[in-house]
Amino acid sequence: MTIVPILVLALGTFAFRFGGTLLRDRFTLPDRVRELLSTGAIVLLVALIATSTLAKGHAFAGWALPAGVAVGGLLAWRKAPFVVVVLAAAATTALLRLAGVA
């Protein structure tokens, strides 16, 4: 890989980030639109969670990963501290893989 593709990827990515924040500032948005934007962000985040939990590339991720995420999610729902969520999720997935569960 050379410097040119890295710079193009960097500039393009920055343009997405900067463009979004700039557009947000240029217009005073009605409440309805603001609400829709924040719902849109939540929709994107949940879709990211779903795909990064259940898929690796185009295929099913195996059971160890969703099991770890489920344990973390359950602890978060029971208002466990963040650190506990992180450690429990990683430990569950790691131990299941150690035990041979994909």
Next chain:
Amino acid sequence: MRSIWRTLDSGLWRGVLAIAAAAAVNGASFGAIAVAAGNPLWVPVAMSVLVFAGGSQYLAVGVVASGGSPIAAVVGGLVLNARHLPFGLAVGDVVGKSWPARVLGSHLLIDESVAFAMAQKDPVRARAAYWACGASLFVAWNVGVLGGALAGSLVSDPNALGLDAVFPAVMLALVLPALKEAGKLRPALLGAAIALATTPFLPPGVPVLLALLGLVAVPRRTESAEVKGATA
């Protein structure tokens, strides 16, 4: 900066630092993989500082390593990062008003900083959480990448440590409270279903963007707006 320290409680800081630690290990893995694929040291380092979007970095290095063209690598990475535009629209007012703040703050826009900001109740805490998370992860990710690139295959497989479960679990913890708000759960579930159903067929990044179609499930008007409309 000092106000960010004071605004955030220690629980939130511990959360940020736990994710940063996971990001450092993940970064070390990226650095090691990039160097193992035949890239000089500066490639993963420059990429991580300038692009600062882990998924697209893995994708770009992977495409080139498997014989793909740099153009395909860049296009794939950009498609994957296109979600940052709607994210910027959603958290634009959290980033800051001045030009330096907006330029730097935009660069720190990642899934985690957006999720941390959106999980806060008031704008002051949202801004503090955004910057604390973005800056911590920037430092952790880049230190990790440099370390991994130098050390080679020190952490060749972070998945054996279950670190791939950290990102979705953390995001889930951050998003859960928002899902209880009126009109959020149904579009989110519909969007996730669309993303999952299309993942086997579409290039990475596209299914997540398609999830925005889930917004059709947003109720036409919130109930409070209807009440206001009725009394007006």
